[in-house]
Every structure is written in structure tokens, then in C-alpha cells.
Amino acid sequence: MTGGDRTGETGEAEGPVAPCVRVPRENGEETRRDLAEAGVLDDRYEITVEDGWIYVPVLEHPEGYEVVERPVTERDGQTTPADLLAFDPTYERLGDVVILDEEDPDRARRAAEAVMESDVPVATVVRRASEVQGELRLREFEVLAGDGTETVHREYGCEYLLDLQEVYFSPRLATERHRVAEQVRAGEQAFDMFAGVGPFVVPFAARGADCVGVDLNEAAVEYLRENCRRNGVVDLVTVHHGDVREIARDPEFGYEGWADRVVMNLPHSADEFLDTAVGLAGEDCLLHYYDIQSDEDPYGPGERAIREAAGPEYDVEVETRRTVRSHAPHELNVVLDVRLTR
Known part of the structure; x- marks a missing residue:
């Protein structure tokens, strides 16, 4: 499918119209990369942003995406990293930092140079140098261009x-995160057990919730306060x-039975904190439980663990079973939205 010209009542062309994948702005770079890898990206036209959505022109309707017909603008010659290389580098943007997914060091260096020379708005280019590791879930990065890894990321306002x-x-x-934040109502009490820099509690609070955020990483806590x-x-x-286990049970804070909503975004080990989560839950509490499991049974282990932790004290209802993304071959990052009532 290709774009065609729109013609008004006067018969004059108003510009081309083409099918475009519509995704939230924050997913734009990941979507562009996926569409390019699938060979359906229509690079004759500009990618556009409007009202928080990104519209990516495509040659045909890719499965699993929302596609709309809309006016498009022919590219004005902006230079992309791929224009300067013999390959299309795999990367994502976080604020003004570009993160390369290139294992080969020489290929990564060439990609970094191309990113800096291109029209991509960027201050620093880094390469992932390790997997997420350790109790604080940190990753090592190799700085390939630029000199700083602190940045400002914008997400849904x-x-x-x-x-x-x-x-x-x-x-x-x-x-x-936006899916969960949209459920939050003013006046509810929300507890994020692994809050990081605040991508759950900040939008929750912006919607009027009374929030608690806990993290073991002191640097993350300072950024959370700043955010x-x-x-x-x-x-x-x-x-x-x-x-969080110590803070939740400390009578000085009074969090036992306090929460209307609990976020547990600690895949791989969230089950170790379920007793704490149940202790935080009030009379009617929605638990957002994130897990990484085999695609053969992605939800069963988490659901069984939650029911065991809740025991006879709570009725357990799974309201949502959702795959967030693929984590690795045959492994899925999933979420269970589970209501606990007593």
C-alpha cells in the first residue's frame, strides 16, 4: 500500500496521504526500529508527532499495530544514522542519550559516530556493556560519544x-506505566515497593493519589525526590x-493495611516480597505484580504465589493477565492485576 494525493473540492492536490502506525510518543523509537527491521517502514515520508502520539508511515499494515490513514509530508533530507552507514544501527533514546544495542565494539563505535553526525537530537551515545545485575538492578554502559549519562526523560506529561x-x-x-496510572483516582493510597526514580508514583500523585515510594538504591531515591x-x-x-520489608512492618510508619494499590515491579524476584505486599494491602487493594516467566506458563507461577501469600484472609481475583513485552527467547515479561478483598 502506498500513499496517494488528497484532492480537495477545487481539484487541487492537498498533499499525500499514507497509512501510518499510531503509537504513544514514548514508544516511537522502538516502533520505528521494529518496523524498519520488518521492512515495512515508508521512509519517503516524515514521522510526525501530534497530541502525544507518533505517526510512523508504513508501506503495508503490520500485524499488531493500529494503522490510520493521514496526511504525510515528504522527507526534507534529514540525515539518519543509517544514511551514514552501511547498516541500520539498533538503538533507543532516553532523553538526549542514545543507547546502542550493538555487541561488536567496532560496529558500535562507527554507529556512535554516525549518530552524533546525524540529525538525531543527542548529547551522549552509550553501548550496553552488561546485563542488568545485582540487587540494585544496574547495568554497565560504555560511553562512546559525549561525556555524561544524566538526562531528562519525558513521559506522558x-x-x-x-x-x-x-x-x-x-x-x-x-x-x-501509563496503563496503570490511568486507573488511579484522587484520594486513593498507592504504595510502590520498588519505586526507582518515580515513574509510577509521580503520575499517580499527579492524579491526586497519596503515594509512598521505597527503594534500596540511594541514588534512585535522591532522583525520586527531585522528580x-x-x-x-x-x-x-x-x-x-x-x-521495603523493614519499612513496611515498622510501626512508626503505620503502613500495615494502608494501601489501596501496590506496585511490585521487580521481575524475577517479586515473589520474595509477596508477604510484605499482602501486609500492606487494605480491605480492598489492587496489586500490580510483574513477573518474568516461560511462555509455556507465563501467569501460573505468579498467580499461585499470590494466592498462597494471601491465604484465607483475602479473596483473590485476577482482573488482568497481560504480556508487557518479550524478555528473551521463550520468556515473557508479564503483569497480573490482582484484587485482594476481605
Whole structure:
């Protein structure tokens, strides 16, 4: 399918119309890369942004995406990294930092040079140098161009200052975070057990919720406090640095039975904290439980663990079973939205 000219009542051409994949702005780069790899990206036309959505022109309707027909603008000759290379480098953007997914060091260096020479708005280019590791879920990055890894990431009307060398943050989860935030109502009490720099509690508080954010990473906690200030929600977010298990049971804070909503975004080991989550839950509490499991049974282990932790004290209802993204071959990052009532 290709774009055609629109013609008004006067018979004069108003410009081309083409099919475009529509995704939230935060998913734009990941979507562009996926469409390019699938060979359906129509690079004759500009990618456009409107009202928080990105429209990516495509040659045909790719499966799994929303596609709309809309006016498009022919490219004005902006230079992309691929224009300067013999290959299309794999990367994502976090604020003004470009993160390369290139294992070969020489290929990565050439890609970094091309990114800096292109029209991509960028201050620093880094390459992932390790997997996520350790108790704080940090990753090592090799700086290939530029000199700083602190940046400001904007997501659904909120902004987050962070240093990707010091904290864990994934822009690929923006749509999932927004899905949860849209459920939040003013006046509810929300507890994020692994809050990081605040991508859950900040938008929750912006919607009027009374929030608590806890993290073991001291740097993340300082960024969380700063991001509460940046987004004008300081009065609605209580921040703690430390082990959430100790903070949750400390009678000084009074969090036992406090929460209407609990976020557990700690895949691989969230099950180790379920007793704490149940202790936080109030009379009617929605638990957002993130997990990574085999695609043969992605939801069963988490659901069984939650039911066991809740015991006879709570009725357990799974409201949502959702795949967030693919994590690795035959492994899925999933979420269970589970209501606990007593």
C-alpha cells in the first residue's frame, strides 16, 4: 500500500496521504526500529508527532499495530544514522542519550559516530556493556560519544531526571506505566515497593493519589525526590530509602493495611516480597505484580504465589493477565492485576 494525493473540492492536490502506525510518543523509537527491521517502514515520508502520539508511515499494515490513514509530508533530507552507514544501527533514546544495542565494539563505535553526525537530537551515545545485575538492578554502559549519562526523560506529561549509570530505568515500559496510572483516582493510597526514580508514583500523585515510594538504591531515591519537585507532587509522595520489608512492618510508619494499590515491579524476584505486599494491602487493594516467566506458563507461577501469600484472609481475583513485552527467547515479561478483598 502506498500513499496517494488528497484532492480537495477545487481539484487541487492537498498533499499525500499514507497509512501510518499510531503509537504513544514514548514508544516511537522502538516502533520505528521494529518496523524498519520488518521492512515495512515508508521512509519517503516524515514521522510526525501530534497530541502525544507518533505517526510512523508504513508501506503495508503490520500485524499488531493500529494503522490510520493521514496526511504525510515528504522527507526534507534529514540525515539518519543509517544514511551514514552501511547498516541500520539498533538503538533507543532516553532523553538526549542514545543507547546502542550493538555487541561488536567496532560496529558500535562507527554507529556512535554516525549518530552524533546525524540529525538525531543527542548529547551522549552509550553501548550496553552488561546485563542488568545485582540487587540494585544496574547495568554497565560504555560511553562512546559525549561525556555524561544524566538526562531528562519525558513521559506522558511527566519528566524524570536520572543517570542511567546510577539507576534502573526502562523507557520501553512507558505504555505499561501509563496503563496503570490511568486507573488511579484522587484520594486513593498507592504504595510502590520498588519505586526507582518515580515513574509510577509521580503520575499517580499527579492524579491526586497519596503515594509512598521505597527503594534500596540511594541514588534512585535522591532522583525520586527531585522528580517529585520537578513535577509538583512533593506534598503527595512520601519517600523512603531502605529495604521495603523493614519499612513496611515498622510501626512508626503505620503502613500495615494502608494501601489501596501496590506496585511490585521487580521481575524475577517479586515473589520474595509477596508477604510484605499482602501486609500492606487494605480491605480492598489492587496489586500490580510483574513477573518474568516461560511462555509455556507465563501467569501460573505468579498467580499461585499470590494466592498462597494471601491465604484465607483475602479473596483473590485476577482482573488482568497481560504480556508487557518479550524478555528473551521463550520468556515473557508479564503483569497480573490482582484484587485482594476481605
